[in-house]
Amino acid sequence: MHWNVFSSPDVQGAKDGRSRPGGRGGLAHRAVQAGWRWIQRRGAVTAEQRGGHPFGAIGEGTRLAFPQGTLFGEAWIRLGAHCIVGEQVTLTAGLMPGLDLGPDPILTIGDGVVIGRGSHVVADTTVTIGRDVYMGPHVYITSTNHSYDDPDQPIGRQWPRMEPVEIGPGCWIGTNAVILPGARIGRNVVVAAGAVVRGEIPDHAVVAGAPARVVRTWDKEAGWQPPLRTPAPRPIPADVTSEQLVALAALEETGRDATG
Secondary structure (H helix, E strand, O other): OOOOOOOOHHHHHHHOOOOOOOOHHHHHHHHHHHHHHHHHHHHOEEOOOOOOOOOOEEOOOOEEOOOOOOEEOHHHEEEOOOOEEOOOOEEEEOOOOOOOOOOOOOEEEOOOOEEOOOOEEEEOOOEEEOOOOEEOOOOEEEOEEOOOOOOOOOHHHOOOEEOOEEEOOOOEEOOOOEEOOOOEEOOOOEEOOOOEEOOEEOOOEEEEOOOOEEEEEEEOOOEEEOOOOOOOOOOOOOOOOHHHHHHHHHHHHHHHHHHO
16 A cells, blocks of 8 residues: 555545554644644744744733744834734844934834734834734735945945834734834724725725725715715624623534534
8 A cells, every 4th residue: 555645544544445544643733733833832022922033022911923024123113012923923123133313212002903924024113013903814015125226336336215114003904904104093993805005094095006006085964985885784782691602612613613
């Protein structure tokens, strides 16, 4: 018997009708998964477990998932409480490690911010992210851009331009969005996936495209213009407890197993 080199013995056996529950392949798989979960727990960065990263502040309940991306200038980075920072997220303050950036923070992240995996926040000058901002994966926020004033010099060797970036509270920033130097994004703004944002964006707007433009705004009397195409989702009733939600999720899972 020859196992396919691209499949574990258990998977290949199942395909051939020779399932081997509890076989060595299954045990090894479970051991690897358990070991990786242990590494993730121990490698996460929190207020209690900083892992040698001297952040200016890390609020209660904030967690940087393991593995982290590039981290430097931590003394000038302040993270609020209850933030979720996904795997492979880069957070940097200053052009390079080892610089003295002065007494004030360079990168400030408010309470309740969620940063999706693979995102980059590059703060060579000040970047401020308000509370409850949610980001999808692979968002890129930078306060620095290359300059190309001198046509005879390689662009990468010319001194970059830097402008502060400010993102207001309650925003949603979609996957692969790019926030450029000088961007000032208002409160509760939706940045569509793949948008490239620069300049000032008003409160309660939706922006999309490259370069990004406002495609929807909100008015106190008229509401969203153009109107939303789908009805608002029904919120969870206030009297529903977290235990009831967990029980409902378990019930739905049992139902899928029974019909699957």
